[in-house]
Amino acid sequence: MTDKLLPCPFCGNDTPTIVRRAGAFGVKCTCAGKRFLHTYGKTEEEAIASWNMRPEGIPPVQQLAGQS
Numbered sequence: 001m002t003d004k005l006l007p008c009p010f011c012g013n014d015t016p017t018i019v020r021r022a023g024a025f026g027v028k029c030t031c032a033g034k035r036f037l038h039t040y041g042k043t044e045e046e047a048i049a050s051w052n053m054r055p056e057g058i059p060p061v062q063q064l065a066g067q068s
């Protein structure tokens, strides 16, 4: 059973992609065209947990968009 992926903290994309590499799993989002955001783990669960972990003090996407 895997945890649910949270939306991308930068663009709000709620369907990040889970990628599988040799010996590792990752989660990525294609923010702003060529920009890729990755998190990795040895297992899919680890990668998802890493993706879902957010540093404190980072406001939600909506809040960022509303600031000038």
Ligand SMILES: [Zn+2]
Pocket (backbone or CB within 6 Å): 008, 009, 010, 011, 012, 013, 029, 030, 031, 037
């Ligand atoms: Zn994104």
